[in-house]
Structures are given as C-alpha cells and as structure tokens.
Amino acid sequence: MSSDTQTQAQTELIVDVGPVAHGGHCVARHEGRVVFVRHGIPGEKVRVRLTESGPDAKFWRGDVVEVLTASPDRVDHFWDLADSVRSWSHRHPPVGGAELGHIALGRQRSLKAEVLAEQLRRLAGVDLTHAEEGFTVEGAAGESGPKAAAGLAWRTRAGFAVTPAGKLGMHAHRSDTVLPVREMPLAVDAINALRLWDIDLQGIERVEVAAPANGSRPLVLLVPAPGTRAKRLSAVLAGLPEDVSVASFDPVKGEVLRLRGRTYVQESASGHDFRVTGDGFWQIHRDAPATLVGAVTGFLHDGGFLEPGAVVADLYAGAGLFTAPLADAVGETGSVLSVEGSPGTSRDARKNLHDAAQVEIVQGKVERVLREKARKFDAILLDPPRAGAGKAVVNHLVGAGPRAVAYVSCDPASFARDLGYFRQSGWDLAGLRAFDLYPHTHHMETVALLTPRG
Template identity: 40%
Template sequence: MSRYDVGTTLEIEVGAVAHGGHCVSRVDGRVVFVRHALPGERVVAEITEDKGGSYCRADAVRVLRAAPGRVEPPCPLAVPGACGGCDWQHAAPELQRELKARVVAEQLSRLAGIERETEVEELPGGMLGWRTRMRLVAGRDGRAGLRGHRGHDVIALPDCPIAVPGILEPVVSRRWRPGSEVEVTSDGDGRPHVREQTSARGRRQTRQLRGGRAVEHAAGRDWKLDAHGFWQVHPAAADTLAEVVGRWARVPEGGRAWDLYAGVGLFASVLAGQAGPRGEVVAVESNRGAVADGEANLADLPQVSWRAGRVEHVVRDLGEGGAPDVVVLDPPRAGAGRAVVESIVEVAPARVVYVACDPAALARDLATFAGHGYSLADLRAFDAFPMTHHVECVALVERG
C-alpha cells in the first residue's frame, strides 16, 4: 500500500458520507477520509495526515465536479487549513440533514444490526446564530480562536456565524494570556457569561470575568445554574428533547422513574409531573454542582430525590429501592456503556428513553440492550448542531 507525504495531492472520486464530518474515498487499496467534500464529487484532495495502515486523511482543495447541494460556506474560515469548528458549511441545509440521517442509519446498521431509516428534523432558528456556548483558546499572539481540525494551531476568530450574535465580542476584542481557555455563554435571557482558565506550574486556575449564574427556560420552568455547566447548546433543544422524552416516558401516576446523567434535572422535572406527588423520580448526576442546582430548581417537587456520583457506580444500588417503570438516560458522548446498560436491564423497566449526542455510541448501547431482550421501538433525530457533523437522537427502547 502507498503511504503519502503530507501535502501530496490526489484526484479522487468522493464516496459515501462517514461519521465524523467527512466522506470516504478509496485510492490504491486504502481508505481516504476527505473533508470539505460531498458524496459524488470529483475533487483534488491534499493529504493532511498519513500514519500508515489502512487509511489516511485529506482535504478537498479543489472541486472538479460539484455535487448538487454544494454551496458557498457562509464563513470564510470554513475551508481547508482553517477553522475546524464546522464540517458541513459547504452543504445546503437540506443536504446537511440528509447526510446526518445517512450516518445515523449506517451506524445503527453496522454497530447494532438495526436497519432503520430516519429523518433529521430541523430545529427553529435557522442554520446560523444558534450556538449559545463556546470554548475558545488564546494563540501565541493572545488572540482567541478555535483550533484547526485535528491540529494545535489556533485560528483567530473575528466572529463566528453560528454563534449567538454578539456573544464573542467581549472575547475577541481583547488579548489573552497565550494558552488560556476562554468559555463564553449566552443564557436564556441573553446575558453573557465569560470565564478564563489558565495553567501554570501544573495548577489550573479559573477566573469568572462576567456573570457566572445563568438563567434558562425550558419545560415550563425557569432554571438557575452554573453558566458553564451542562445545558443544551441550541436554544430550542432543551424544550424539544423534554417534549419527546415526556411523550415516550409515560410514567404512570404514582410510578417510579430513573433519570440518569440528570444534569440539573430537566428530564426529571418532566418525569415528576407524570408520576405525581405519590410517585418517585431518582435523578443521578456525577457533578455535585449540578446536583445542588437541581435540588434547588426542583425543590417544589418532593417526589424527586438526588444521588450524587458516577452513574456506573450509583446505578448498581438503585434497584434496591424498587424497579422503575421507566428509565431515561442522557449520557456523555462516549455513551452509557455495557455496565450501565446491564444494570438497567437487570431491573427490567418496561421502557427506556435514551437521549444521545453520538449515533455510534447510541448504536453500541442499543446492541447491548438487544442482547437482553430490548428492542428499538422508535427513533427521532434532530439537527441540534447545524453546520457540524453532530446530531442529537432520542431512542425509545422497549422490553420484549
């Protein structure tokens, strides 16, 4: 097999979309993962990484035959060699969602043996100006920006078209200590929150420069929480996901539910409303700050109790309090994993509602559920991260 020097150019036919924001081509018996391309195109691709083995990576630097749906990126930095924050700015909105739907279907088929087509649904607000939370890094010149794709170079940002308008102004308008990480959040009331994290002599220091306590609005409630803790990035995502979770959970009056990876309790609030005052909702979250915020936000719902700790540790003992009717889980990108899934199926809930930000992790966990008699009953997918390869899925898993 040929191994290519970085910078080598190849004229190639672009194949199917793959998970991760690129497409697949094959040259001389090797796979080439190509960014900035679309399926069906013929491009000149420049090798960006080749460590040997069965694959290498490349950027499409010139399009010889464009695919239908190719558009001019709205950001001048969404090009080869520049910002790595977006993956699909060169694709029309409808095509972006179609590509994501293909990825979801491919991951389910390949990793879980589930043949299921799905539609990636658009969220309100359009493709630009939606991102409420960003983490930037200061380059050697002190200007804040994002790193290039799979690289360490910092691409300074004058602004970002997918960010909420104005959110970056207090960050990009000044210089920072090189290497500093700067987090900026625009909360549900449009208030900015900025903090800086630096490392010196092996110690990490955090300075809150503006705000710190955010207010969000979702599921018919107002939420007060750490501005830099977990909350959905897209303004419409929290309400959308809460509605789907509630529709599928169907906790019976007086019933019992678990909310795993609960954050500050968004889904727990919905489950508690269904279970009523005679029911019980157990919320499990590893971040103790989030638990404290959740307890404060849901103080009016005594049927919600909290467990602070890693889900894979806490869930082993939850069954002693009685089997749940429904389990809801919203794990991090890596998924829940075999140990958590097997702890869930051991108590045999009738339904599981799984919220996933990574289709590969979802598929792996669905395969584990299937091995214990649970099957995928329904699936919805949402374009909660326009212009990027990320997609949010909600799966309903039922026993028998």
C-alpha cells in the same frame, strides 16, 4: 498518481468522493488505500490535500482544496475561516466546527440520516430502510427566522482557544494550530456582541462563553495559563462589558472562582428555571431543551409509561433539564430518582429542584446508584455523555426491570453500540427520532424508546 500531484511533493491527490461516514468526512480511495476526506460531498471529484498520511498508515486523511466536479448540493460556505478551499488557498487549514457548511442544509440532514442508519445496521442489527415513510433527521422545534432557516446563530455556548499573540482563536481540525477569529456565525448574537476578539487575552489558555437563550446575563469563563498573575486577569476583566458575569476556572481542581457577577447562568425550559454553574452541562442549541424534552415526554406519555404516580429515574441528569418535567408528569404521588456524577452539576440540580418533594437527587456513578437504590421503575431516562452508557450500565438498566427506557444520545456510534447491548438482552427499539441540533457540523441528537421484547 498524476504528474501535477507529484509536483506537490505527493501531498495532494485527486479522488472521487464516496459515501459519507461517521465523524464528518466521506470515504474515498486512492490506489486501494482509504482516504477520509473532509469538506467534500458524495459523488464529487476533488483535489485533496493530505493532512495525515504515511506509507504504513492504514488510512489517510485529507481536506478538499479544489472541487473539479461539484455536487448540485454544494453551496458557498457562510464562513470564510471554515471554508477548506478558501483557507488552504491562503496556506492555512480551516477552523473546525462548521465542516458541513459547504452543503445545502437539507442535504446535510439526509447525510446525517445515512450515517445513523449505517451505524444502527452495523452495530445494532437494526435496519431503518423499512420505515414506512423513510427515516429523516428533523430540525429543532420552534425554528423561525432567516438565521434559523440558514442553520446559523444557534449556539448558546462556545469555546475558544487563544493564539500565542493573545487573540481569540479556534483550532483547526485535529491540529494544534490556532487561528484568530473575528466572528462565530453559529453563535447567538449575544456571544458575538461581546467582541472577545478585540480583547488582549494574553495569559489565558481557553475561553468558554454561555449566553442563555432567555436573554439572561451571559457568563465568560476564563481558563488562565499556569502562572498567570491576578493583574493580567484584571486587565482581561476590564476589557469585558460590565453587564457580563466573569469567572475563572481551574481545570485541575475543578474550581470556578468569581471575578465579577455570578459564577452561573440562569437557563429556562419547560416552564422551569435552571441554574447552571461554570462549565456545567447544558444543551448548546437554543431550541434543544424544548425539542428533546418534547420528544422524551412524548414517547413516554404515548406509551403509558409516564403518568401520575409513576416511578421513574433520570440518569446523567445534569442540572435537571429532564428531571423537572418528569416530576411534573408523575406528580406528588410519583417519584423521580435523579443521578448525576459531577458534584458541581449535582449541586445545581439540588438548587433547581429544591421544592420538588417527589425528586431524590443522588450524586455518583450511575451503576453504583442503581445497585444501591434497587427499586421497580416504570421508566428510566438516560442522557449519557458522548461515549454512551456502556455495557455495564446497560446491564444494570436491564436488571432494574423498567417497563421502558428513553435514551437521549449525541453520538450515533455509541448509541448504536448500546442499542446492540439492549437487543442482546431481549429489548427492542420501539421508537426513534433524530434532530439536527448542530447544523453545519456532523453531529446530531437522537431520542429512542426501548421496551422489553414481548
């Protein structure tokens, strides 16, 4: 350890940044110990401030505070509050949510492709290096304009914390520290136009905002702290624009209570309108619905698995984003089984698909519903949460005997693990696309087509 590092009470190290790893960091080593470094780029020499360390820890974590040898792919961060070097120079950590903002967008996507390839190789035994033209992570369909080209203004949903002083804030990575914010460059203009940072949010623990890409009425969801009085909620309500719907959410009871306007937003995709209540799930990127629906239906159509009269299932179906275009494709002579675990989101799906007679909507756990609704499927689509489907669900899917499975995933590690389960059961990866639907973050979305071997 260098003498200048010792003067920092051994909280700082100088390291060479190694390969990218899943989770938004790169791997470095210091005296044989692994250090997971955020805000660096492979090949750089940097000074790192340790954020998690200890003599008995298997590995340490740290943020870059000074770049000694910069990568040619390093760019000025678009957001001061998320810039690690600038933030630590002001003696506070950066906010999370834009951890790759110091990297040119094209390089971000190549790094994400490396992460996906590594996860598939290690967890599923699949090697992407033999792809004829090389595997790439694509941008969203329909991206246009300077902000889209810069990877900005894509979030139609954003979650915020609140500082002890009642100001809108965001958490630092893996920290209880909440820093006040006065902009969110990744959010669509309609979210920033609310100017939530100008409102006294005392008594509120969390704020969730949804501003549909179709321009319909935004929804502000307030999560009050225990014991917050109605008078305090009314004061917050008075500070919000009158043309915005406002609701409160009780995370213990899972209840959404109307304060003004609607308790839901109206989304649009694939020629359909979708009601999404409260904190119900919807894709975050403004162009994600069209991108993912196009990829899924493209795989299934091209393989001959999705045609009039087909029998398909949409698992973890949410409010019906995929169910509706699947129903269009199979027509009145086909059928779609739509399964969603969340009661509120399942109610939304019933409202959204009430006029599609070929759709059966069931609320419950996927494995239970598949067991009870035993039938022969032409194709099954699943879009599980970040944790993935898991071995039990994969076994149920294989047992259902579909001709194909389309798997939509937001996490390369859980997807690779589940793909490994499919391969152990005699299935192969027949198609794969990956999309950068979370620019400036380490997240990505993948769409895969899986078919029985032989």
